[in-house]
Amino acid sequence: xxxxxxxxxxxxxxxxxxxxxxxxxxxxxxxxxxxxxxxxxxxxxxxxxxxxxxxxxxxxxxxxxxxxxxxxxxxxxxxxxxxxxxxxxxxxxxxxxxxxxxxxxxxxxxxxxxxxxxxxxxxxxxxxxxxxxxxxxxxxxxxxxxxxxxxxxxxxxxxxxxxxxxxxxxxxxxxxxxxxxxxxxxxxxxxxxxxxxxxxxxxxxxxxxxxxxxxxxxxxxxxxxxxxxxxxxxxxxxxxxxxxxxxxxxxxxxxxxxxx
Amino acid sequence: xxxxxxxxxxxxxxxxxxxxxxxxxxxxxxxxxxxxxxxxxxxxxxxxxxxxxxxxxxxxxxxxxxxxxxxxxxxxxxxxxxxxxxxxxxxxxxxxxxxxxxxxxxxxxxxxxxxxxxxxxxxxxxxxxxxxxxxxxxxxxxxxxxxxxxxxxxxxxxxxxxxxxxxxxxxxxxxxxxxxxxxxxxxxxxxxxxxxxxxxxxxxxxxxxxxxxxxxxxxxxxxxxxxxxxxxxxxxxxxxxxxxxxxxxxxxxxxxxxxx
Numbered sequence: 181x182x183x184x185x186x187x188x189x190x191x192x193x194x195x196x197x198x199x200x201x202x203x204x205x206x207x208x209x210x211x212x213x214x215x216x217x218x219x220x221x222x223x224x225x226x227x228x229x230x231x232x233x234x235x236x237x238x239x240x241x242x243x244x245x246x247x248x249x250x251x252x253x254x255x256x257x258x259x260x261x262x263x264x265x266x267x268x269x270x271x272x273x274x275x276x277x278x279x280x281x282x283x284x285x286x287x288x289x290x291x292x293x294x295x296x297x298x299x300x301x302x303x304x305x306x307x308x309x310x311x312x313x314x315x316x317x318x319x320x321x322x323x324x325x326x327x328x329x330x331x332x333x334x335x336x337x338x339x340x341x342x343x344x345x346x347x348x349x350x351x352x353x354x355x356x357x358x359x360x361x362x363x364x365x366x367x368x369x370x371x372x373x374x375x376x377x378x379x380x381x382x383x384x385x386x387x388x389x390x391x392x393x394x395x396x397x398x399x400x401x402x403x404x405x406x407x408x409x410x411x412x413x414x415x416x417x418x419x420x421x422x423x424x425x426x427x428x429x430x431x432x433x434x435x436x437x438x439x440x
Numbered sequence: 441x442x443x444x445x446x447x448x449x450x451x452x453x454x455x456x457x458x459x460x461x462x463x464x465x466x467x468x469x470x471x472x473x474x475x476x477x478x479x480x481x482x483x484x485x486x487x488x489x490x491x492x493x494x495x496x497x498x499x500x501x502x503x504x505x506x507x508x509x510x511x512x513x514x515x516x517x518x519x520x521x522x523x524x525x526x527x528x529x530x531x532x533x534x535x536x537x538x539x540x541x542x543x544x545x546x547x548x549x550x551x552x553x554x555x556x557x558x559x560x561x562x563x564x565x566x567x568x569x570x571x572x573x574x575x576x577x578x579x580x581x582x583x584x585x586x587x588x589x590x591x592x593x594x595x596x597x598x599x600x601x602x603x604x605x606x607x608x609x610x611x612x613x614x615x616x617x618x619x620x621x622x623x624x625x626x627x628x629x630x631x632x633x634x635x636x637x638x639x640x641x642x643x644x645x646x647x648x649x650x651x652x653x654x655x656x657x658x659x660x661x662x663x664x665x666x667x668x669x670x671x672x673x674x675x676x677x678x679x680x681x682x683x684x685x686x687x688x689x690x691x692x693x694x695x696x697x698x699x700x
Contacts, residue, residue: 305552388499
């Protein structure tokens with residue numbers, strides 16, 4: 181793959197592994213926009229958040245290359261993959277970091293646990309316009325083709341003007357029929373949390389173990405400006421995500437509490 | 441351990457493992473405030489962010505108990521540990537989730553990668569007043585006793601009034617002599633990022649591997665209201681951290697961009 185000066189260079193990753201349907205669809209759309217460096221793990225790395233690999237070495241393998249893309253397998257987390265690609269594998273700083281399409285929603289607080297969004301946040305920390313895409317459908321046979329139209333709209337906006345420093349986009353697409361999707365809504369992250377229902381089992385040796393399972397609880401189902409509301413009402417939600425976790429509104433109140 | 445109705449119940453964890461000096465110091469201080477349920481991994485889980493374990497089962501072992509504390513080892517991440525403890529191990533919802541003392545700073549964007557802060561954020565998602573403590577010293581022989589005074593100050597504030605919903609505290613203590621620490625500063629998260637310097641090596645089979653190493657870059661060294669400024673100028677920094685990652689200020693601007 182030859183990367184010309186005018187080519188957009190796109191770093192593509194995900195957290196569902198190299199053979200995920202969502203990654204294939206996102207690669208197809210990204211090739212319409214520029215040259216793609218794809219890096220992913222062989223297996224799924226769901227729920228890895230922004231985890232880093234510090235105790236074991238990272239390994240990368242070039243799997244293939246054609247005129248439009250180059251594909252690497254990496255044994256690290258999505259965040260490791262972005263860091264490694266930017267520092268060791270790409271010819272120049274990518275124009276975009278794009279992650280997904282995730283199998284399942286990353287709306288509300290799922291942004292905190294998501295490996296897909298962590299990759300976009302990592303790109304953002306490198307000053308690169310970055311987006312994570314997710315389809316609200318966990319099925320391995322989900323139809324990702326309905327996402328293509330909205331991915332194109334988002335990327336055309338980024339092509340005309342990059343995102344501000346410290347902000348990336350969390351795009352969630354509802355699992356609706358193409359004809360049912362009503363359009364795009366710019367949203368805020370819904371308040372909510374995952375309530376766990378651990379499954380307690382005994383192994384063949386009689387020892388107890390637990391499987392982590394959870395049910396999402398939306399704390400504000402009535403609010404119509406949230407990502408949760410949008411995707412459950414057939415809209416594509418876009419939340420601008422900041423890497424600044426400071427609760428700015430509470431700083432002055434906290435100062436008062438510590439002066440007492 | 442008997443937990444009386446009036447006892448504060450404290451869930452304590454960290455990401456440096458059960459035998460970390462920082463955890464020992466934090467346990468000592470927490471026992472002054474109430475009854476402690478401690479859960480941690482045997483080995484270090486640094487840099488695990490808010491990662492969840494979904495592909496392997498979780499296991500827990502009761503290691504010991506006395507009148508003041510109960511200690512569990514867990515094979516999961518700090519976030520798994522908090523979820524498992526709240527749902528399966530504690531008698532009632534803890535009053536506080538306290539994490540640390542981390543060996544090394546979690547100021548600036550390190551909050552995104554930190555397992556210590558992820559545990560506090562997880563407690564916060566359960567509606568519990570939660571704090572992560574870190575000492576800006578990576579040495580295994582670091583003197584954590586200088587932290588005690590400031591931990592007591594912070595927890596006394598929380599004892600008199602819980603934190604608002606969706607906010608936890610990121611407390612970073614400078615690696616200075618006790619007499620040099622000038623006090624507490626309420627701060628915002630400094631803008632910055634980790635620039636990687638991957639070490640590329642060959643294994644005995646001649647195959648390439650990489651070690652992830654990084655150097656923190658503070659993007660605003662002149663700003664005096666940040667956590668980075670505070671800890672490099674001998675102040676204890678406290679940042680109120682929100683679980684809401686929405687860039688609220690950018691929502692209206694993004695709406696305009698998508699209307700064009």
